[in-house]
Amino acid sequence: MLDLLHVDCYEALPHILSLAKIRPVALISDPPYGINYRSTHSSAPNNWFQRYTDFDPIVGDDEPFDPTCWLDLAFPWIVLWGANHYMSQMPSTKCILTWDKLAGKTPCDSSDTELAYTNLDKPCRTFTHLWRGLIRAGEANGSRSHKLHGNQKPVELMMWVLRMCNLPRGTLIVDPFAGSGPIGQAAIRYGFDYLGIEKDAKHFTTLQSVINKELKQPHLTDPYETYQNAIAADRKPAAKEPAEPKTAIQQTLF
Numbered sequence: 001m002l003d004l005l006h007v008d009c010y011e012a013l014p015h016i017l018s019l020a021k022i023r024p025v026a027l028i029s030d031p032p033y034g035i036n037y038r039s040t041h042s043s044a045p046n047n048w049f050q051r052y053t054d055f056d057p058i059v060g061d062d063e064p065f066d067p068t069c070w071l072d073l074a075f076p077w078i079v080l081w082g083a084n085h086y087m088s089q090m091p092s093t094k095c096i097l098t099w100d101k102l103a104g105k106t107p108c109d110s111s112d113t114e115l116a117y118t119n120l121d122k123p124c125r126t127f128t129h130l131w132r133g134l135i136r137a138g139e140a141n142g143s144r145s146h147k148l149h150g151n152q153k154p155v156e157l158m159m160w161v162l163r164m165c166n167l168p169r170g171t172l173i174v175d176p177f178a179g180s181g182p183i184g185q186a187a188i189r190y191g192f193d194y195l196g197i198e199k200d201a202k203h204f205t206t207l208q209s210v211i212n213k214e215l216k217q218p219h220l221t222d223p224y225e226t227y228q229n230a231i232a233a234d235r236k237p238a239a240k241e242p243a244e245p246k247t248a249i250q251q252t253l254f
């Protein structure tokens with residue numbers, strides 16, 4: 001099942017609840033943060049170096065985000081990005097996910113990291129993926145793509161989030177604040193069902209085109225098998241760093 005709804009997600013709550021009665025549902029989303037954010041990066045591919053605003057304000061970003069109704073759903077997997085902006089409203093949790101956007105580069109005006117609240121029963125984890133203004137690693141790199149949304153997040157980040165959740169086959173991923181759809185892309189790549197909801201008409205059009213493009217990509221193996229293999233690969237220990245050269249005193253002593 002893949003469903004995209006152009007509605008206010010709060011109106012879709014009864015529909016979401018009815019789906020959760022018949023199948024496993026994970027709530028994974030990136031809600032408006034309540035910070036009145038205005039993007040100063042152009043989405044125009046040929047003018048990416050010019051700094052001007054061409055994204056409309058984010059719907060709902062002019063008031064504090066209230067997570068209550070989403071937490072009340074009590075789904076087994078809840079991941080909400082941007083939680084650093086509304087952490088005081090969240091229950092205590094064992095597992096915060098951190099996205100390290102700086103990846104060792106020099107800090108700039110935008111934040112170095114972003115946090116996701118989760119209800120996962122695992123330690124805090126960090127994902128490193130460069131996203132420094134318009135300098136972006138991976139698929140959203142300026143040479144391959146242009147900016148799709150003022151709050152756009154990398155699909156690689158959302159694929160990692162899905163791996164962190166270790167979801168059973170057949171899970172429906174509900175994304176009530178879908179934006180340009182990176183969670184939907186990640187869901188398709190790993191073989192999950194997806195319900196994406198977006199209220200803003202322009203972003204809904206982007207969401208539809210991103211998801212339709214994603215659906216056209218061929219899968220060489222069972223996407224859920226790809227998912228399980230990727231989870232196993234995450235658990236493998238990192239390759240050993242080459243040993244540091246010994247200092248003169250170490251050479252004398254050891």
Ligand SMILES: C[S@@+](CC[C@H](N)C(=O)[O-])C[C@H]1O[C@@H](n2cnc3c(N)ncnc32)[C@H](O)[C@@H]1O
Nearest residue numbers: 008009030060149151152153177179180199200
């Ligand atoms: C932080 S952005 C998500 C950006 C997304 N992660 C991306 O990479 O494109 C939040 C999105 O939620 C949408 N939104 C805000 N309030 C909404 C509501 N009540 N119902 C549905 N969508 C809503 C906004 O239009 C915006 O696109």
